[in-house]
Amino acid sequence: MTAALGAWYRGQARVMPWRISPRDWAAGMRPDPYRVWLSEVMLQQTTVAAVRGYFLRFTESWPDVCALARAPEADVMAAWAGLGYYARARNLRACAARVAEEHAGRFPDTEDGLRALPGIGPYTAAAIAAIAFDRRAVVVDGNVERVVARLFAHEEPLPRARPALRALADRLTPAQGAGQHAQAMMDLGATICTPRGPRCEICPLAGGCAARARGIAAELPRKAPKPEKPVRDGVAFVALRHGDGAVLLEQRPPKGLLGGMTGFPGCDWQGAETAPPLAADWRAATTEVRHTFTHFHLRLRVMVAEVGTDARPDRGAFVARDVFDPGALPTLMRKVWAAALPALPSVFQE
Incomplete structure (x- = not known):
């Protein structure tokens, strides 16, 4: 053989x-x-x-x-x-x-x-x-x-x-x-x-x-039935700065899902309420983000806001528009960006 x-x-x-x-x-x-x-x-x-x-x-x-x-x-x-x-x-x-x-x-x-x-x-x-x-x-x-x-x-x-x-x-x-x-x-x-x-x-x-x-x-091979994956809910915050178009990003904790990756401020997807990273006039994007991890399905509300140059976020930092690269984000965060785009200034939709 x-x-x-x-x-x-x-x-x-x-x-x-x-x-x-x-x-x-x-x-x-x-x-x-x-x-x-x-x-x-x-x-x-x-x-x-x-x-x-x-x-x-x-x-x-x-x-x-x-x-x-x-x-x-x-x-x-x-x-x-x-x-x-x-x-x-x-x-x-x-x-x-x-x-x-x-x-x-x-x-x-x-x-x-x-x-x-x-x-x-x-x-x-x-x-x-x-x-x-x-x-x-x-x-x-x-x-x-x-x-x-x-x-x-x-x-x-x-x-x-x-x-x-x-x-x-x-x-x-x-x-x-x-x-x-x-x-x-x-x-x-x-x-x-x-x-x-x-x-x-x-x-x-x-x-x-x-x-x-x-x-x-x-x-063959036969497979035991898989248990149905639970659904978790969360929120992601997309903030843009007036004038220079800088985008607010944060690095996730080193351990856990997307550990160490850069993305938009949000929550840990465990169901707890999450405060925005800064005070602003937040509005919901029209599209909800859905993503599947190994053990659960995730639904994210995407909140969008434009803030002034004096904004000081509680977490994360603003990244200059010419440095920000959506393609370098993990897949979930690219989905968040795509959902936020229709609510953003036209310069981001080019």
Whole structure:
């Protein structure tokens, strides 16, 4: 089975900017651990298509881990804006600093060593150890879970099935070439053994697939029903200064949702009443902002005001119009800005 998968991967591997192709691997080239680490952190809870552009911009700005370690945190957070799960961006720079300062710019080459770094959990440590250093490590992402569940016709629903699926993946992981094997399993799940309409007729592992033999491949892996997400309400305040058009922004606390990111003053989305950041004639935007986080849906009222040059906010600071860049804000705050725009002076709508 491993031989068939390897032969398929050598001909069908996806081309990605952080990868070494099977041909280059056979010729002796090896991946850059920095690029493997960066891609794996970016790919958490995110699609390959969404990550490509971010990865290329990051590696152009910070081509190695020491360059990233020297980067101002605000620059890293701004470059990350739009990828979501912002704790990853904070951990990214913290991890780079640890590698630069304590490991002379070299990533540890074992799972245990990698897990000691900020932001690297069991899956990411296994992926880096296998792909970057060719250590035998069991790499199980969503694609691999699906392939394994079907190969062994494992019907226990997720997430309860995860320990069993990892044990089955362990049985398939070779002693040598674990990184190439892991990437082959990921590619198989992404391109052939897909969630809907698996293309069993061209799958290199079809002959040994128990789910295909039983006609239940498309039904696996089974998933336990998800509880309905609660809805939380909040408010965001968009204040503009007369004359120069400066915009009031604040940096959110380092921990929590959107931690450390720049945005419009608001609340913690826990339901408590929130006072405006300064006294003004606040008016509600006509559009309510809706956004979904992992564990809840959020509804935001957007309040807009224009204030004088003598305004002194209780929190945050005014950012000059020619410096303010809505595109550098996290996705939620870009939605807030879009909702506020119709109520703003025409200069902001150009």
